[in-house]
Amino acid sequence: MLDYIVPLASLLLVFMAFLTTLRFILSREGAFWLLPCLLSIIFIFQDLDTLIAIAELGIEYDPRTMRNIAPLLIAILWYLSIITFHYALRYRIEENRYRVENIKNRNEAIFIEKVEQRKRRNERRRKEDNIGNKARKAEIYDGKDDWSDLFSE
Numbered sequence: 335m336l337d338y339i340v341p342l343a344s345l346l347l348v349f350m351a352f353l354t355t356l357r358f359i360l361s362r363e364g365a366f367w368l369l370p371c372l373l374s375i376i377f378i379f380q381d382l383d384t385l386i387a388i389a390e391l392g393i394e395y396d397p398r399t400m401r402n403i404a405p406l407l408i409a410i411l412w413y414l415s416i417i418t419f420h421y422a423l424r425y426r427i428e429e430n431r432y433r434v435e436n437i438k439n440r441n442e443a444i445f446i447e448k449v450e451q452r453k454r455r456n457e458r459r460r461k462e463d464n465i466g467n468k469a470r471k472a473e474i475y476d477g478k479d480d481w482s483d484l485f486s487e
Contacts, residue, residue: 345381347409363423
């Protein structure tokens with residue numbers, strides 16, 4: 335069982351490094367992460383090859399020798415270098431301010447347009463209600479009552 339600890343730990347670290355680089359490929363500095371992702375895949379296959387050789391072929395594996403601990407040390411250094419590279423890029427690459435401002439301005443314009451449409455709709459509705467409820471023209475009282483004509487004879 336001790337034979338599998340070092341290669342599994344190495345494989346786990348390299349796989350975490352691969353997932354980290356895969357995540358960073360989808361960020362704004364994604365082009366910088368293609369080569370580290372490729373190297374992580376190569377390290378994964380190397381560690382898988384070691385595990386398969388131990389499991390299937392029964393190769394003697396002494397985890398205390400430097401030759402067999404080296405993949406674990408490489409995996410640790412590789413993962414630390416990826417984290418360091420991420421922080422170095424984070425402070426080095428500035429965000430595209432023009433694009434960010436463009437997006438903000440577009441969203442603001444869309445919001446203002448919706449507010450203006452709502453105002454116009456309410457004004458139109460108010461005018462339609464006023465037209466429908468328009469008061470009748472007032473009649474001028476001439477002093478004569480219509481019913482007084484009945485008794486005038």
